[in-house]
Amino acid sequence: MTIKTKPQAAGQTSVKRGPLKTFLHWLPFYLMGLPGLIYLFINNYIPLAGLQIAFKNFSYSKGMWKSPWNNFKNFEFLFKSKDAFIMIRNTILYNVCWIILGMVLGVAAAILINEVIGKVKKKFYMTVILLPYLMSAVIIAYLVFAYLSPTSGLFTNMLKNLMGKAPDFYQETVWWPFILTFVNQWKGIGFGMILYLSSILGIDPSLYEAATLDGATRWQQHRKITIPLLKPTLIMLFILNLGQIFRSDFGLFYQVPMSQGALFPVTQTIDTYVYRALLKTNDVGMSSAASFIQSIVGFIFIVTANKIVSKVDKSSALF
Amino acid sequence: MKKVLALILAMVMALALCACGPSGADNSNPPSGNSNPPAGNSGEPGGEGVINFDEDPYEVSIQFVGLFEANNDVAAVEEALNKITLEKINCTVDIVPVFIGDLPTTTSLGVAGGEKLDIVVAGLTSPVSGMVSDELILPLDDLLAERGQAALEVTKNVAEAQKINGKTYGITGCSFAAVSGGFVYNKTMAAEYGIDMHDGMTLADLTAAGEILKEHGVYLTSFGNSYQCNYKFIAGGEYFGGASGEYGGMVDPANDTEIVNIYDTQEMRDYFKAVKTWNDNGYLPAGQLTDTTTIQEYFNQGYLFGTSTAYTVNQLASWLSPNFESGIVRISDPLLSTSNVTEFMLAIAANCERPDKAMDLINLIYSDAEVANLLQYGIEGTDYAPVEGTENVITYDGTPNADHNGYFASFVHYGNPLDLKIVAPLTDSYYEDVVAFENSAKKSTAFGYTFDAADYSTETSAISNVLQEKLPMLNAGQVQDVDKAVDELVAALKTAGIDDVIAANQAAFDAFRGQ
Numbered sequence: 001m002t003i004k005t006k007p008q009a010a011g012q013t014s015v016k017r018g019p020l021k022t023f024l025h026w027l028p029f030y031l032m033g034l035p036g037l038i039y040l041f042i043n044n045y046i047p048l049a050g051l052q053i054a055f056k057n058f059s060y061s062k063g064m065w066k067s068p069w070n071n072f073k074n075f076e077f078l079f080k081s082k083d084a085f086i087m088i089r090n091t092i093l094y095n096v097c098w099i100i101l102g103m104v105l106g107v108a109a110a111i112l113i114n115e116v117i118g119k120v121k122k123k124f125y126m127t128v129i130l131l132p133y134l135m136s137a138v139i140i141a142y143l144v145f146a147y148l149s150p151t152s153g154l155f156t157n158m159l160k161n162l163m164g165k166a167p168d169f170y171q172e173t174v175w176w177p178f179i180l181t182f183v184n185q186w187k188g189i190g191f192g193m194i195l196y197l198s199s200i201l202g203i204d205p206s207l208y209e210a211a212t213l214d215g216a217t218r219w220q221q222h223r224k225i226t227i228p229l230l231k232p233t234l235i236m237l238f239i240l241n242l243g244q245i246f247r248s249d250f251g252l253f254y255q256v257p258m259s260q261g262a263l264f265p266v267t268q269t270i271d272t273y274v275y276r277a278l279l280k281t282n283d284v285g286m287s288s289a290a291s292f293i294q295s296i297v298g299f300i301f302i303v304t305a306n307k308i309v310s311k312v313d314k315s316s317a318l319f
Numbered sequence: 320m321k322k323v324l325a326l327i328l329a330m331v332m333a334l335a336l337c338a339c340g341p342s343g344a345d346n347s348n349p350p351s352g353n354s355n356p357p358a359g360n361s362g363e364p365g366g367e368g369v370i371n372f373d374e375d376p377y378e379v380s381i382q383f384v385g386l387f388e389a390n391n392d393v394a395a396v397e398e399a400l401n402k403i404t405l406e407k408i409n410c411t412v413d414i415v416p417v418f419i420g421d422l423p424t425t426t427s428l429g430v431a432g433g434e435k436l437d438i439v440v441a442g443l444t445s446p447v448s449g450m451v452s453d454e455l456i457l458p459l460d461d462l463l464a465e466r467g468q469a470a471l472e473v474t475k476n477v478a479e480a481q482k483i484n485g486k487t488y489g490i491t492g493c494s495f496a497a498v499s500g501g502f503v504y505n506k507t508m509a510a511e512y513g514i515d516m517h518d519g520m521t522l523a524d525l526t527a528a529g530e531i532l533k534e535h536g537v538y539l540t541s542f543g544n545s546y547q548c549n550y551k552f553i554a555g556g557e558y559f560g561g562a563s564g565e566y567g568g569m570v571d572p573a574n575d576t577e578i579v580n581i582y583d584t585q586e587m588r589d590y591f592k593a594v595k596t597w598n599d600n601g602y603l604p605a606g607q608l609t610d611t612t613t614i615q616e617y618f619n620q621g622y623l624f625g626t627s628t629a630y631t632v633n634q635l636a637s638w639l640s641p642n643f644e645s646g647i648v649r650i651s652d653p654l655l656s657t658s659n660v661t662e663f664m665l666a667i668a669a670n671c672e673r674p675d676k677a678m679d680l681i682n683l684i685y686s687d688a689e690v691a692n693l694l695q696y697g698i699e700g701t702d703y704a705p706v707e708g709t710e711n712v713i714t715y716d717g718t719p720n721a722d723h724n725g726y727f728a729s730f731v732h733y734g735n736p737l738d739l740k741i742v743a744p745l746t747d748s749y750y751e752d753v754v755a756f757e758n759s760a761k762k763s764t765a766f767g768y769t770f771d772a773a774d775y776s777t778e779t780s781a782i783s784n785v786l787q788e789k790l791p792m793l794n795a796g797q798v799q800d801v802d803k804a805v806d807e808l809v810a811a812l813k814t815a816g817i818d819d820v821i822a823a824n825q826a827a828f829d830a831f832r833g834q
Binding site for chain 2: 059062063077150151152170260278279281284
């Protein structure tokens with residue numbers, strides 16, 4: 001009872017104090033938050049003014065504010081060309097596939113690591129799985145090349161010896177959806193695993209103890225306890241990933257296929273297209289426009305996904 | 320303060336006295352004659368009385384574009400330069416080394432952010448027309464007329480090519496701008512295997528060479544994963560919009576006035592077919608499309624015989640190897656075209672505080688051989704050494720700058736080429752050769768013409784993508800059927816809108832010729 005009455009009393013007194021007094025009461029906390037808010041303002045809000053560049057015929061000497069507007073002309077190059085369909089299709093399909101696959105494999109890896117007994121072994125496996133995440137795309141490109149090179153590739157030569165001939169991987173599009181998916185998951189699984197593992201470690205062990213006493217198998221424990229309790233993390237990561245659906249890992253799509261023209265139909269994404277298209281023209285307005293579109297689409301996806309989630313299960317929604 | 324003032328006044332008086340002598344008799348070298356280059360003071364910067372010696376000396380910054388050289392001697396070179404510049408044009412020089420990959424962003428962000436920029440290098444990494452439409456650089460005509468006489472004189476033969484829409488925006492470092500297609504090769508190997516390399520070789524001659532080389536286990540050449548059109552080096556021609564002819568081109572630019580899609584010509588098909596036979600016969604390495612080793616490196620190792628390249632009098636200098644003798648043959652006729660002139664230009668940044676002082680320095684670079692040589696090569700004795708028995712040949716070998724970390728930039732050409740020393744293995748005959756080569760060149764009908772494609776950025780970006788997708792395989796001869804692949808390329812270029820770009824280019828070109 002005492003606990004319940006106290007906040008009420010506090011609330012009543014604060015009403016009596018008036019807005020100024022309330023403000024003064026919370027002032028120390030505001031002050032504590034101030035540096036963070038200032039940082040956020042400088043770093044995340046002031047640059048928003050630069051969004052106008054996407055709608056301007058940018059001139060370096062006139063600067064951002066004085067450059068003339070050219071409405072949506074900067075956006076045309078993304079949609080008017082015949083490549084638009086291919087790059088948007090590639091970007092979205094790869095992302096959708098990888099978001100789902102990343103979840104399944106990430107959770108699986110987290111559960112398996114969690115099953116490993118022995119601190120040293122656990123740390124060892126975690127490091128090994130995480131290592132590719134820390135590698136640069138250029139190094140990964142050469143690792144892949146070491147396997148698939150038409151002349152000296154390990155894998156190509158193995159196929160040549162076993163079957164008499166090997167496909168020319170860097171000239172045939174059919175392999176790349178699989179190669180890219182493999183590389184992406186191999187590279188990214190470690191990071192996802194750590195996020196899920198930290199949630200798993202937060203699960204109350206008594207739940208598992210109780211389940212064991214009731215005779216639940218390992219599989220049942222994970223199905224009925226681990227996965228349901230991971231749901232908030234899964235949904236949060238899913239929504240956040242949707243915000244990146246119009247973007248792509250430039251290094252993966254540009255470096256790993258060695259920028260081979262023959263592979264463009266399956267490796268061209270919005271980012272690589274923008275890079276290749278503007279390599280020569282150096283047009284700030286057009287590249288801002290591309291980035292602007294990516295952000296807008298990501299924003300729409302996040303808000304929509306969140307709306308749907310909050311309709312289904314309000315507590316799991318992000319905001 | 321008084322002391323400084325007195326000093327400056329004294330200097331002005333002294334200079335005024337000096338200036339009385341050679342004024343009027345403007346000795347700036349006519350580019351056709353071979354005057355002895357490092358002769359010292361030649362010509363007067365600007366006109367008399369233009370330079371104000373009463374003010375505090377302004378510091379003019381100038382870009383110095385190279386790779387990853389340390390440039391440890393920049394301060395010493397600046398000091399040596401300042402002695403001359405303070406006396407002659409009352410300013411000091413700030414040499415700013417820039418990595419070539421950073422050049423476009425350094426310049427554009429510098430202008431946008433109002434950082435100190437005076438003389439910038441234009442045309443090297445981004446086309447001058449683009450820099451003009453982005454308003455990165457200033458029009459120079461008034462400044463040139465007022466205080467750039469020497470610069471105008473040196474570049475007068477290529478003056479029209481320095482102009483965009485009738486205004487001059489940059490002064491070229493390539494006032495001898497003739498270029499032809501060529502093939503650089505391993506001369507030692509050619510002698511050993513009995514390969515006859517001569518000027519005016521044809522594709523068939525190269526094919527024959529490839530056959531001989533194959534017997535000895537050496538590749539004829541390699542194209543890498545390149546989307547520039549190598550045919551240009553075989554046949555010459557005028558290509559608009561860079562080395563792959565994004566805005567169309569002319570096959571015979573000395574006579575043609577019609578701009579066509581160069582990929583839709585029979586000559587191009589024949590060329591690609593020849594390359595395909597090279598590839599099918601094993602004259603080209605199998606993995607060339609994914610091979611990231613540079614052609615220079617393979618050439619040095621003797622893994623390949625040679626490569627097609629642009630031919631100029633000093634081109635061979637970049638293909639020397641300690642292991643063998645290199646040679647170069649001319650394949651197409653020399654041509655004067657705008658793109659060669661605009662490759663190495665000095666321009667003045669739009670946010671330059673004192674364009675007049677920047678122009679004074681540019682003019683001094685073009686009139687004073689000592690300044691040009693200091694800026695280009697550094698200090699004699701530390702950064703380079705004269706080669707004995709020659710007049711103007713220098714070498715880096717045996718100097719502290721042998722590793723190029725003292726003072727070296729591969730991507731700058733300052734001043735009058737006839738004023739500059741030359742690097743071995745070029746010989747003193749260079750000065751005559753370069754003039755002779757220039758005089759033997761035909762002028763492209765489009766000389767002085769530049770197409771500004773700013774209104775067609777949607778089309779040009781799509782075209783650029785198509786070329787990056789389809790051209791490397793054709794270049795490497797790795798397509799199944801050349802005709803089919805060329806048809807596909809041409810169709811894709813059409814869908815990307817190359818016809819609209821070419822039509823606009825033709826209209827602008829006709830207007831240019833009508834002037």
